[in-house]
Each structure stands twice: as structure tokens, then as C-alpha cells.
Amino acid sequence: MKPLSVEHQDDVVTILLNRPERKNALSLNLLQVLSEALTNAKQADTAALILTGVGGCFSAGADLNELTGTIDDLEVDDAIEAVVGKIREFPAPVIAAIDGPCLGGAFDLAISCDVRIASADAFFQLPATRLGLLYNPRAIQRMHRLLGRDTVFRLLVTGERFDAETALRIGIVSCIAEESESLVAALAYGRQAASNSRSAVADTKNLLNALDTGTCDTAFWEQQRRLHLSSDERRAAVSAAKARIAGK
Numbered sequence: 289m290k291p292l293s294v295e296h297q298d299d300v301v302t303i304l305l306n307r308p309e310r311k312n313a314l315s316l317n318l319l320q321v322l323s324e325a326l327t328n329a330k331q332a333d334t335a336a337l338i339l340t341g342v343g344g345c346f347s348a349g350a351d352l353n354e355l356t357g358t359i360d361d362l363e364v365d366d367a368i369e370a371v372v373g374k375i376r377e378f379p380a381p382v383i384a385a386i387d388g389p390c391l392g393g394a395f396d397l398a399i400s401c402d403v404r405i406a407s408a409d410a411f412f413q414l415p416a417t418r419l420g421l422l423y424n425p426r427a428i429q430r431m432h433r434l435l436g437r438d439t440v441f442r443l444l445v446t447g448e449r450f451d452a453e454t455a456l457r458i459g460i461v462s463c464i465a466e467e468s469e470s471l472v473a474a475l476a477y478g479r480q481a482a483s484n485s486r487s488a489v490a491d492t493k494n495l496l497n498a499l500d501t502g503t504c505d506t507a508f509w510e511q512q513r514r515l516h517l518s519s520d521e522r523r524a525a526v527s528a529a530k531a532r533i534a535g536k
Contacts, residue, residue, distance in 0.1 A: 289306065289307075290306060290321070291305070291306055291307050291315065291317055291318035291321050292304060292305050292306045292318060292321055292322055292325060293306050293342075294325055294328075294329075297475065297479075298335075298479070298482065299333075299334060299335035299336070299482045300334070300335060300336045300337075300338065300475065300478040300479060300482060301329045301332070301334045301336075301337045301338070302337075302338040302340065302471070302474075302475070303322065303325050303326075303329070303337065303338065303339050303340070304340055304341065304342050305318065305322075305339075305340070305341040305342065305346070305347055306341075306342050308342050308343035308345070310348070310351060310353075311343075311345050311347065311348035311389065312341040312342065312343070312345050312346065312347040312348065312394075313347065313348045313349065313350065313351035313352070313353075314347060314349060314350050314351060314364070314367075314368065314392075314393050314394060314397075315351040315353075315354055316351075316354060316363065316364065316367055318351075319364075319367040319368060319370075319371055320367065322371055323367075323370055323371050323374060326371065326374040326375065326378065327374065329378075330374075330378060330379065333486065334380050335380055335478070335481060335482035335484075335486065336380050336381045336382075336383065336477070336478030336479075336481040336482055337378060337380060337381070337382045337383070337478075338382075338383045338384075338385055338471065338474045338475065338478055339375070339382065339383070339384050339385070339397065339398075339401060340384070340385035340386070340387070340470065340471050340474065341387065341388075344387045344388045344409070344468055345387060345388040345389055346384070346385075346386045346387060346388060346389060346390040346394055346398065346410070347389070347390060347391065347393075347394030347397070348389055348391050348392070348394070349391040349392020349393045349394045349395070349415075350364050350368070350392050350393045355419075357420075364393070365393075365424045368393045368396055368397070368424070368427075369424060369426060369427070371397060372396055372397060372400045372427070372430075375397065375400040375401060376400050376497060377497075378493075379486070379489070379490035379493065380481070380486065380489060380490070381402045381403060381477075381478070381481045381489065381493075382400075382401045382402050382403075383401060383402065383403045383404075383405060383474045383477055383478055384397070384398040384401040384403070384404045384405065384474075385405050385470040385471040385473070385474035386398060386404060386405065386406040386407065386410045386461065386470055387406075387407045387409065387410055387468055387470050387471075388407075388409055388410060388411070389410075389411060389413075390406075390410060390411070390412050390413075391412070391413050391414070391415065392413075392414060392415060392416070395412055395413075395414055395443075396424070396427045396430075396431075398412075399430065399431065399434060399435075399460065400430070402493070403462045403474075403477060404460065404461040404462050405461065405462060405463055405464075405465055405470045405473045405474050405477065406452045406455060406456070406461040406463075406464050406465070406470060407452065407464070407465050407466065407467050407468050407469055407470040408452055408464055408465070408466060408467045409452070409467050409468070410451075410452045410455070410461070410464075410470070411449055411450060411451050411452065411455075412443075412449070412450045412455050412460055413443070413447065413448070413449040413450070414443045414444050414447065415447050416444055416447075417444060417445060417447060418447050423444055428440065428444065430500075431443070431444075433500060434459065435458065435459055435460065436459075439458050439459070439460075452464050485521055485522070485525060487516070487519070487521060488516055488521075488522075491509075491512050491516065495509050495512075
């Protein structure tokens with residue numbers, strides 16, 4: 289069985305983690321194939337991308353069968369970090385559709401997505417300190433920036449488990465769907481996003497990433513804004529909007 293599958297609905301691509309016998313655990317092979325799938329989707333000019341898991345489970349995190357309890361486990365951290373980088377740099381919206389458990393390294397993948405839609409039965413936990421691990425400092429930095437110190441402390445130091453309602457309240461997820469309906473909601477969101485300008489979306493994401501990392505060059509982004517204002521794509525979009533209004 290392949291460790292993941294890829295489905296296409298018009299310009300929306302869905303990547304499904306497909307190791308139900310291991311609760312979609314992130315083996316090195318799965319992470320490599322996932323990295324390749326993200327590259328392929330980017331090259332295909334995808335309008336929106338959805339990341340989810342099969343079998344009512346997002347992912348149980350790193351595959352314990354591959355962990356050694358030694359420094360060699362950095363290979364797993366590096367593989368997760370590489371996938372996170374591709375998610376964050378993806379030029380279109382990336383939506384996590386989360387059912388059931390989202391644990392460990394899978395939590396890092398999920399919060400790197402632009403939108404996180406959880407079903408009512410989803411839950412989140414980071415058992416790093418229970419496994420004697422100082423979690424990847426780059427991942428902790430991202431979590432701290434997005435979620436704040438209190439939530440990151442509860443996740444990493446106490447290993448607290450958050451249900452979907454709590455995750456929504458503290459900003460881990462964007463919204464909650466009905467039980468096992470996260471993918472349906474994510475597909476609807478993706479189809480809506482597909483109607484937006486690809487170049488405007490890509491630049492907006494890049495600007496937000498620059499703000500996240502403190503590398504925003506305001507002069508550069510002002511120039512990008514001016515390029516968009518005078519582009520053929522924008523003129524066509526404005527003309528189409530006027531035609532829709534006139535037709536009402």
C-alpha cells in the first residue's frame with residue numbers, strides 16, 4: 289500500500305496520509321513521498337491544497353518503530369522540517385483537514401498549514417518531554433509565534449491534550465466541522481479559494497511569511513503591490529466583477 293494518495297478535483301489537490309495500520313504515522317518514507325507530492329502540486333499550478341489522513345485519523349506523529357532514542361533521530365526532525373518548509377512556501381492556500389488524533393510531528397505539519405479545519409472528534413497533543421526530547425527549536429519558535437507561551441508550555445512541558453473545542457478557543461484550529469466532516473469543509477474552502485488570483489494569493493502568503501519571520505521589506509512589498517495594481521490579471525478581475533454586478 290502506498291503511504292499516501294493524491295486526489296484532484298479541478299484545481300484543488302488533496303493529499304491523504306495513508307498508513308491506517310499505523311494511524312498514519314510519519315515514517316521517513318511517508319515524509320519523503322509527501323515532500324515529493326508537495327513539489328508536484330506546486331508545479332501543477334494548484335489553486336488550493338488539502339492535507340488530511342485516512343481512517344478518521346490525521347496522524348499519530350513520528351513512527352515509533354523508526355525511532356532509536358539516539359541522536360540519529362534528528363533525521364526524522366529534519367524530514368518533518370523539510371515538509372513544513374514546503375507547506376509554508378506553497379504558493380496557494382494549504383488547508384489541514386483534521387479528524388481524530390493529531391500528535392507530535394503531525395501537529396507541526398498541521399499548524400504550518402494556512403487554515404486548520406478540525407472535526408468534532410479531533411484532538412491534539414505533543415508528547416515530546418514524555419519521550420525525553422527537547423522538541424525542534426525551529427518548530428517551538430513557530431508555535432510560540434502563533435500560539436503564545438502559555439499554550440506552547442501546556443503542549444510541550446505538561447503534554448496536555450486539547451480537544452477540538454479547546455483547540456479552537458486557543459487558536460490551534462481555525463474552525464470545527466461536524467464529526468468526520470473536516471475534509472468536506474476543507475474541499476468547500478478550497479473551491480472558494482480557487483476563484484482568487486493565484487499571483488495575488490502567492491504574494492500575500494509570502495508577505496505574511498516575511499512578517500512572521502521579521503524579514504519584511506516594506507519597500508519591496510510596496511513595489512509588488514504596484515505591480516499587481518497595474519497587471520492584466522487585475523484588470524480582468526475588476527472587469528469581471530463589474531460585469532457580475534451589472535448582471536444582477
